[in-house]
Amino acid sequence: MPLVEVTLSEGRDPAAIRALIHEVHAAVERSLGSPAQSIRVIVREVPRTHWAAGDQTLAERDEASRGG
Secondary structure, eight states: OOEEEEEEEEEOOHHHHHHHHHHHHHHHHHHOOGGEEEEEEEEEEGGGGEEEEEEHHHHHHHHHOOOO
């Protein structure tokens, strides 16, 4: 049973996440030949205040890019 976990910063449209799930599922089914019902996809959304690159959270980077 393949399990794929995708971690994203939160804020994407639910339709975009649904499309991602569909595409990941299709890729696993195609590449591994796994039965469709055995494939699991988990999407985790992390608040931008809880995700850092370097010593700056993504929320801080957003603020800096807006000139704040």
